[in-house]
Amino acid sequence: xxxxxxxxxxxxxxxxxxxxxxxxxxxxxxxxxxxxxxxxxxxxxxxxxxxxxxxxxxxxxxxxxxxxxxxxxxxxxxxxxxxxxxxxxxxxxxxxxxxxxxxxxxxxxxxxxxxxxxxxxxxxxxxxxxxxxxxxxxxxxxxxxxxxxxxxxxxxxxxxxxxxxxxxxxxxxxxxxxxxxxxx
Numbered sequence: 703x704x705x706x707x708x709x710x711x712x713x714x715x716x717x718x719x720x721x722x723x724x725x726x727x728x729x730x731x732x733x734x735x736x737x738x739x740x741x742x743x744x745x746x747x748x749x750x751x752x753x754x755x756x757x758x759x760x761x762x763x764x765x766x767x768x769x770x771x772x773x774x775x776x777x778x779x780x781x782x783x784x785x786x787x788x789x790x791x792x793x794x795x796x797x798x799x800x801x802x803x804x805x806x807x808x809x810x811x812x813x814x815x816x817x818x819x820x821x822x823x824x825x826x827x828x829x830x831x832x833x834x835x836x837x838x839x840x841x842x843x844x845x846x847x848x849x850x851x852x853x854x855x856x857x858x859x860x861x862x863x864x865x866x867x868x869x870x871x872x873x874x875x876x877x878x879x880x881x882x883x884x885x886x
Contacts, residue, residue: 707858713837716729731767735833738832766780767782797825799819800828803818812868859873
């Protein structure tokens, strides 16, 4: 069905990260989606292609966001502590890599990182693939631009079209309203 979004409070501010542009707009949560990761032969669990993860800012390191759910079996780190480059890692609970990649400069919504992993080893269990990040600012801007009713609950979903274009889907259940917006 989607995740709630509240244009009044989202994106929720976090602790300032000096590499964020501007630092005062550092979010508490970032979202990461992976796609086209190729599992190595014998990989115990398929890569979570197409799954949207919500990462939480680390309490002690303001330029790190993390996701760790042993029940689901994945650990994700988004590290913006360096802009040369910032990076995203996807690991299993045994710390084997499915994905690592990043870009130079401050992170921007919808940036696409390409995996730098090549070959399969006991510590590398995925190759190729992409990841994108966002933190609801673009979604809130779209809600405002589309003049969606903000007095009711709004849900959103996110996916990639043709591995290049982000798409937001907004739903206002009370009005039976569904809108998809492709970001080109």
